[in-house]
Amino acid sequence: MVPESRTRTMSDARRRVALQIAFALLSAGLLSAQEQQSFPEGQGKDTFLRICSVCHGPQIVLGRGNTVDGWTQVVLNMVQRGAQGSEEEFGEIVQYLAKNFPPKAEGSVTTVNVNKASAEEIKTALDIALKDAQSIVAYRQQNGPFKTVEQVEKVPGVDAAKIESKKDRITF
Ligand code: HEC
Numbered sequence: 346m347v348p349e350s351r352t353r354t355m356s357d358a359r360r361r362v363a364l365q366i367a368f369a370l371l372s373a374g375l376l377s378a379q380e381q382q383s384f385p386e387g388q389g390k391d392t393f394l395r396i397c398s399v400c401h402g403p404q405i406v407l408g409r410g411n412t413v414d415g416w417t418q419v420v421l422n423m424v425q426r427g428a429q430g431s432e433e434e435f436g437e438i439v440q441y442l443a444k445n446f447p448p449k450a451e452g453s454v455t456t457v458n459v460n461k462a463s464a465e466e467i468k469t470a471l472d473i474a475l476k477d478a479q480s481i482v483a484y485r486q487q488n489g490p491f492k493t494v495e496q497v498e499k500v501p502g503v504d505a506a507k508i509e510s511k512k513d514r515i516t517f
Pocket residue numbers: 396397398399400401405406409419420422423426427428429438
């Protein structure tokens with residue numbers, strides 16, 4: 346008879362092996378094509394993917410923005426946590442990150458075409474309530490395409506001040 350604890354140990358062991366394999370694949374930089382594609386091409390990309398994928402997915406940097414100084418702090422922090430690489434490699438990583446993940450304000454602004462986008466897209470790009478974005482979509486369906494920001498601001502129910510503050514992001 347196999348004691349219950351033994352079966353449990355075996356499945357734990359199997360899970361551990363699976364984890365180790367996943368870990369080894371990640372460390373070897375064999376990320377799925379989709380994962381690699383979310384990173385812009387450029388000098389330092391391979392070094393970044395190789396060194397920064399050992400402990401967590403490289404996706405951890407997505408959606409963050411930093412200056413060279415900011416990324417240097419992050420990388421130094423990772424070195425303290427045990428990231429392995431040469432000074433040159435870390436320098437390359439900082440340059441790659443600073444170039445491709447700059448501070449939000451200086452990064453390219455996301456724009457949205459208010460005549461084509463879904464309510465969900467408008468909500469995200471303009472940082473407004475979904476309800477307001479839905480009003481914009483409903484309005485254009487009834488009245489035809491918008492031509493000016495003022496027209497968008499006059500849609501009943503939307504927060505005109507908010508639209509005004511994000512007008513750089515609106516395209517027609
Ligand atoms: C030795 C393991 C290890 C390596 C290699 C590593 N990290 Fe980390 N990283 C961590 C740990 C641990 C955390 C903390 C996770 C948490 O807070 O849940 C972390 C968190 C982060 C965070 C989010 C937290 C923060 O400080 O803002 C970023 C961004 C990050 N790492 C970037 C990098 C980059 C870039 C590299 C490549 C230079 C890298 N990591 C390599 C261990 C590592």
